Amino acid sequence: xxxxxxxxYLKLKLKxxxxxxxxxxxxxxxxxxxxxxxxxxxxxxxxxxxxK
Numbered sequence: 001x002x003x004x005x006x007x008x009y010l011k012l013k014l015k016x017x018x019x020x021x022x023x024x025x026x027x028x029x030x031x032x033x034x035x036x037x038x039x040x041x042x043x044x045x046x047x048x049x050x051x052k
Contacts, residue, residue, distance in 0.1 A: 003028075003035040006042060 001009070006026070007017035018035070020026045027041040 001037040001039055001042070003037075006035075006037045009039075009042065010046075 003017055003021065004014065006012075006021075006028070007014045010017065010026075012020075017026070021028045021035050021037075026037070027045055028035050028037040030036070
């Protein structure tokens with residue numbers, strides 16, 4: 001998933017998604033300077049957030 005797709009999926013503003021990714025709060029990685037995310041990792045992250 002791209003940063004735009006993750007922001008839409010999580011109902012976040014794009015700037016917030018960038019901030020969370022840069023801090024390492026949401027699981028992602030960079031490919032050629034662009035953020036990428038695995039849907040399975042994002043869903044796992046959501047489940048962990050629900051348990052807190």
